[in-house]
Amino acid sequence: MPRVLVVDDEPNILLSLEFLMQQAGFEVTTAEDAEQAQVLISQQVPDLILLDISLPGMSGFDLLEQLRADEATRSLPVVMLTAHGREVEKEKGMALGASDYITKPFSTRELVSRVQALLDRGNGG
């Protein structure tokens, strides 16, 4: 069962995403900030991370850069979740090595299918 780590500081969206991703057949862990996420990743590298950009303290971009700098997580698929709809931020996320970029509000069905597609691509390659 693919393991997905959801990082977001909004408890309501964490609750919903945790349930929805479980329903879609993933094993889900959640973190409310980047530091907590780092701890979880160091214990066990997930198959994919859903990462919010605006986090208290270290931002999602910072965490993404660290993941890309680390050999163990260099090719780990990371989907950025953001409430900022600006095109340039999407460009920034992709430039920093995000695998996909999803803007809030989003369709949960689409989110699940894009996560699935990324995991399939990873398994296939």
Place this chain on the structure above:
Amino acid sequence: MPSRQNLLGLWMLLCGVLLFGGIGLLLWLDTVLTPATPERVALWVLGLSPAVVVLMLGMVLERRLFRPLRQFQVLLARLVASPDARSDFPLDGWLKPLQPDLDHIRDGWRGDRARLRDARDEGAAEALRIQQELEGVLQVLDLPLLICDDHQRLLLFNPAARTLFHDQPALGLGRRISQLLPHASLNDALKQLPQDGSPRQLLLPGEPRWLRCELRRLGARHGGALITLRDTTHELESDQSWRRELATLLPRLRGHAGSLGSAADALVQVEHNPELQHRLEQAISQESQALSQKVEALTRLVESHQLSQSGLEETWSNDLFSALGERLHEEAIELTPVGIPVWIRVDGPALLAMLERLIRELVQIRPVEALDIEVLLGNKRVYLDLIWQGEPLTDHQLSLWHALHLFDDPLSPRIEDVLAQHGAELWSQPRNDTDTASLRLPLPASSRGARPQPRAEQHAGQTRPEFHDFSIAELPAPDAALAHTRLEELELVVFDTETTGLDLRGGDQIISLAACRILRGRLLAQDSFDQLINPQRPIPPDSTAIHHLTDADVANAPPIEVVLPRFHQYVGPGVLVAHNAVFDLLALRLANGETGPTFDMPVLDTLLLSRTIDPTLEGHGLDALAERFELTFPPGTRHTALGDARVTAELLLALLPRLRSRGIETLEQLLELQREVEQGRPS
């Protein structure tokens, strides 16, 4: 003519030699000849008579010749300095017979001058009338504008520009634009303006304001440019604050919408888990509440932004009402403005048409022939009330009016469009304690509070301001050598200081610094620098007795380190002038320290120049010279820095024609002359 002291010395020496020589000779003769008494008396009378004759002759010459000659000298000096002054004193002594001839020459000269002046005045009167009309337009124009010549020297600025740059000492005729607006982009744009006069726009960022300016080349002889300015600081700030608020609000909206959507999706899928179901329901409730709040905030933001949008202009309510009254006059409806008028931000033509339409509808359903109209200041808004005798209108009636077109044309805007444009609503209410009712229209208030100032009142009692001088464009290019500049073309900054005392090296400090400007031989009446300075030490009472400045007067004044750079900026490329400049310059240089601006421009000293021209006259102090040239200090201005600077400037203007008549034409020659007298070798 030799100076009075020299003559006096020579005379007394001669008298002394003759007197004591005579006495010596007599004593010798007395012992050698031992004459009888009558011969002795005759001998003594004869021996002393040369001394007595020289004594008497000296007194007669002084009274009848030398004193009248000195008076004649002052008379000539005064005549050259101000030919039309009328208070001449008559010639005296042996020069008295010259009086009729002198009067004849002087009157002839004055007559010629008068005829020349009349002819010139007549010719200039028409030009002046046109000039005054144009000046009038410039005076009332709200748009700040500047005109500069090819060398970017300021030829004109209007009162609106003076208001805009009120805190800038660099605004002055003949000053470089770059001193006022030191933006490289402006400098480049001015050099590259298209010949056909088409405009170029520029945004000049800066502290404390951002200016939007439009530049056009003028087809004038001096090839200069017209610069119109608009202070966009407020506009940019409000635009930035709206963008900033929007940028924080939108992500929150998206975030809550995202949380709400995913919670709803989850809730649909959850089965047999009452606890999760409950938590998801709670999340949905929280997120939808947060979403509503953010939507509410967004609505307010959009509304406030719409209100600040262009299309609405500052309008004086009474202007609007009188236009409305005229329109209704044809309908035999009497409109009376009541209450205190205020500024409102409205689309004037649209609001006027809407009010006219509303009143016409009103008189059809209410028997009204006369209406009062009033504006009331509310919180953030202004309420415009139409008041009539009778019952208020029903809300249903008003809602029917919303859809009415302003004009008969079905494509014209509706009343509701004008209401939306102003962010307004309409309601009708009875008036307290009266049998009148009103139709109330809330409108955006203006940020301007006070009533518009009538221009005539603003400038009443003031001399006509000098805000243009196109002859500046005839001056040599600023990079031409200053030394060869002709005296009448020099930009002169005449200054004076008041200090805590005279011992500058002992620590006395400047407490007042003032200056005025002479441009093309004219003392500019409104171009001055006048600043009190806190000397950071007490002012001794005996110096207060001179300039009447006390510690309390300078307590809130800035220190010299703040004032000097501003003064340096005011001086610009000008030549400094002072009376007894050594003192004032020393005061400036000592105050300056190592980091301040340097005052290394050429300096003229009216004390030295006066000594050069009239070495035989006594008294070259400011008071003596003011009296000689009939210059008056306005009451209470002697020993004020600005008062003394102005009189020094007038003194210099009186000296200049006499310098020219002595062949001194350029700054270089004048400085050379000044150097000679400084070194004690008057020419």
